[in-house]
Amino acid sequence: xxxxxxxxxxxxxxxxxxxxxxxxxxxxxxxxxxxxxxxxxxxxxxxxxxxxxxxxxxxxxxxxxxxxxxxxxxxxxxxxxxxxxxxxxxxxxxxxxxxxxxxxxxxxxxxxxxxxxxxxxxxxxxxxxxxxxxxxxxxxxxxxxxxxxxxxxxxxxxxxxxxxxxxxxxxxxxxxxxxxxxxxxxxxxxxxxxxxxxxxxxxxxxxxxxxxxxxxxxxxxxxxxxxxxxxxxxxxxxxxxxxxxxxxxxxxxxxxxxxxxxxxxxxxxxxxxxxxxxxx
Amino acid sequence: xxxxxxxxxxxxxxxxxxxxxxxxxxxxxxxxxxxxxxxxxxxxxxxxxxxxxxxxxxxxxxxxxxxxxxxxxxxxxxxxxxxxxxxxxxxxxxxxxxxxxxxxxxxxxxxxxxxxxxxxxxxxxxxxxxxxxxxxxxxxxxxxxxxxxxxxxxxxxxxxxxxxxxxxxxxxxxxxxxxxxxxxxxxxxxxxxxxxxxxxxxxxxxxxxxxxxxxxxxxxxxxxxxxxxxxxxxxxxxxxxxxxxxxxxxxxxxxxxxxxxxxxxxxxxxxxxxxxxxxxxxxxxxxxxxxxxxxxxxxxxxxxxxxxxxxxxxxxxxxxxxxxxxxxxxxxxxxxxxx
Numbered sequence: 001x002x003x004x005x006x007x008x009x010x011x012x013x014x015x016x017x018x019x020x021x022x023x024x025x026x027x028x029x030x031x032x033x034x035x036x037x038x039x040x041x042x043x044x045x046x047x048x049x050x051x052x053x054x055x056x057x058x059x060x061x062x063x064x065x066x067x068x069x070x071x072x073x074x075x076x077x078x079x080x081x082x083x084x085x086x087x088x089x090x091x092x093x094x095x096x097x098x099x100x101x102x103x104x105x106x107x108x109x110x111x112x113x114x115x116x117x118x119x120x121x122x123x124x125x126x127x128x129x130x131x132x133x134x135x136x137x138x139x140x141x142x143x144x145x146x147x148x149x150x151x152x153x154x155x156x157x158x159x160x161x162x163x164x165x166x167x168x169x170x171x172x173x174x175x176x177x178x179x180x181x182x183x184x185x186x187x188x189x190x191x192x193x194x195x196x197x198x199x200x201x202x203x204x205x206x207x208x209x210x211x212x213x214x215x216x217x218x219x220x221x222x223x224x225x226x227x228x229x230x231x232x233x234x235x236x237x238x239x240x241x242x243x244x245x246x247x248x249x250x251x252x253x254x255x256x257x258x259x260x261x262x263x264x265x266x267x268x269x270x271x272x273x274x275x276x277x278x279x280x
Numbered sequence: 281x282x283x284x285x286x287x288x289x290x291x292x293x294x295x296x297x298x299x300x301x302x303x304x305x306x307x308x309x310x311x312x313x314x315x316x317x318x319x320x321x322x323x324x325x326x327x328x329x330x331x332x333x334x335x336x337x338x339x340x341x342x343x344x345x346x347x348x349x350x351x352x353x354x355x356x357x358x359x360x361x362x363x364x365x366x367x368x369x370x371x372x373x374x375x376x377x378x379x380x381x382x383x384x385x386x387x388x389x390x391x392x393x394x395x396x397x398x399x400x401x402x403x404x405x406x407x408x409x410x411x412x413x414x415x416x417x418x419x420x421x422x423x424x425x426x427x428x429x430x431x432x433x434x435x436x437x438x439x440x441x442x443x444x445x446x447x448x449x450x451x452x453x454x455x456x457x458x459x460x461x462x463x464x465x466x467x468x469x470x471x472x473x474x475x476x477x478x479x480x481x482x483x484x485x486x487x488x489x490x491x492x493x494x495x496x497x498x499x500x501x502x503x504x505x506x507x508x509x510x511x512x513x514x515x516x517x518x519x520x521x522x523x524x525x526x527x528x529x530x531x532x533x534x535x536x537x538x539x540x541x542x543x544x545x546x547x548x549x550x551x552x553x554x555x556x557x558x559x560x561x562x563x564x565x566x567x568x569x570x571x572x573x574x575x576x577x578x579x580x581x582x583x584x585x586x587x588x589x590x591x592x593x594x595x596x597x598x599x600x601x602x603x604x605x606x607x608x609x610x611x612x613x614x615x616x617x618x619x
Contacts, residue, residue, distance in 0.1 A: 068353060115380055122351055124380045127371055133341045134376055137348015137356075141309075144330060145353060164372075167341035174336075 006059040014224040021051040025252045027086035029275045032266045035103040041249040041262040043083035045187045048221045050087040062093050072138050074122050076131020077156035078112040085109050093119050129162025139177035150179045158190030161199045172240035173212025180240040187249035189260050213242045220245025253278050287450035288425035291320035297432040309354040313342040318389050319359035339364045343372030350382040362388035362404030377441045378414040385435050391445045392532030399569035405561045409537020417441040419509040421481030424454040430461035447482045464511035472502030475526035475594050480506050480539045483532050483581050490586035506539050518550035526593045528557045535560040557593050
């Protein structure tokens, strides 16, 4: 298969990925602070998952993103775009000077991903519950055309309250897209409160399993465990895959961690210095 | 693929174009949401089963999967009932297709009140209004098989989102075989001097019958079909409107947001002072339920209703012209002289 010639351009070891994730987090703190806005909690929650995907898992060539054989990534939880921009900058696919324009008028980096503006963005997410359907379509297109590409999609846990996610899940199993890997950023917080108090998701693994998914659960803030889970997936099993990645929202900065209030807040004053120090 | 001179189900025309395109090597996938019969897509499914994707009764997923397949290299053609695509899958249409500019052709079947007595859950009298509110998508409403064939050919050749408003009844041929659909171009079906009717899609055949009757009775009324609502050559619409004292728009759609709105916007923007009568479902109402012919009669968008509305509008304008001592006809060049 042609895809066999494609590899991740970094292929980093897990300790190096952990280092990259810290760098991504520092960029997030500085970028959001500079912009005066940002979904800091989500950006930090997902940083390890993004680092694992872009520095180890995804098979692509940065200068050939039109290659139909490359892997795809969809940030279905589009509000985590700050984490994605900082990951792309860390991977050299985004000019880091652009990070200073985040959220400004007509910026190349708006507050949700825009495929016309940013490399590796497949679809313009931000409204929740869209990414998995698009991922199913991409995965199905790949299967039907005998391509080797795999599709990774990162969902928020609160996002799973959208009914369209389950329409997509049903179809993923029906179409047997085993080249699809959904990752749930399971930080147990949504905008206003705990997912379990707003609209309970548990038993989450059973839900996915009953929809026909191959279900794994791992620590989404531990690159070694996350990579171990991804690389252990049987991508020819005839079933789509979901990884429940247990994370901490705001991971890496003590006063941001696991606080619903930090969903859409930025560090100010002394907090900025303290956040960066904690990430060094 | 279209038999000349015979009323044709435009879905058959669509299927013919799709089959021919795949046979020529065009990479098409057709997506349905349990709407294989609604779309009359059987012949395509039989010939190219691997190119037909049925997502079940899940219109949001239909649009999202279509966007994904388009990103994966297909021209994705969705075919399901108009109300369930513009209303149920509104956000997927907006974000996954329009905003993301994916190469999806959205075929909205049984638009207007084609579902007639199945009532307002199944009517789409707001679809043009809704889709016009979205960026990046072209909007077409073919009026007969010849036009439909060319609309589909254009849509497949165009990279990007296209909305096509279709129906479930046979449409009589309205065009000379030499007709060439051009995106944006108003389609002048009858030239006239007294009044001008603008029509859209499924009721253009009613307007043709009405206008031909009026002309046979000595009233030199013109008729312009608007198959292309976006793009639209607004200057030409304004010029056509300005050449007539009386303008009547006809659509199986709410007068809010369809061609009644479009023509009035153009007339206002270009300072065309002709009088406008908009026929369709009145502002702020759902359509009644019942047999389609009865509905068209009720809303005055069948041939008889259009005839009556044009006749009344011409009579009123004639009275007002006499009252105002008006003598000169309006000019084609600009704002008509209303005395």
